Amino acid sequence: MRSKMEGPRPDKFAFAQRSAAMKAPVGNALFVGIKVGRTTLAKVMSYMLMYYAAIILGLLLVTYIPAVSMVLPQVTGLV
Numbered sequence: 505m506r507s508k509m510e511g512p513r514p515d516k517f518a519f520a521q522r523s524a525a526m527k528a529p530v531g532n533a534l535f536v537g538i539k540v541g542r543t544t545l546a547k548v549m550s551y552m553l554m555y556y557a558a559i560i561l562g563l564l565l566v567t568y569i570p571a572v573s574m575v576l577p578q579v580t581g582l583v
Contacts, residue, residue: 530555 534552538545566573577583 534545534548538548574583
């Protein structure tokens with residue numbers, strides 16, 4: 505049985521890693537899109553901030569509210 509002080513659960517840690525790894529391709533696509541669309545980073549950044557806020561909110565929900573990350577395993581009968 506896990507104690508409460510052992511650190512993050514593996515499934516939550518994996519989600520954090522995936523969302524962190526997703527930022528690199530988004531950044532590359534952002535700069536390519538800026539060049540193709542002939543715009544500036546300052547004009548596009550206000551739209552991207554909402555996207556990054558959603559990613560961070562999802563990460564916080566999955567990390568700190570166990571029921572959020574356990575819905576799918578419970579529905580499928582794995583837990």
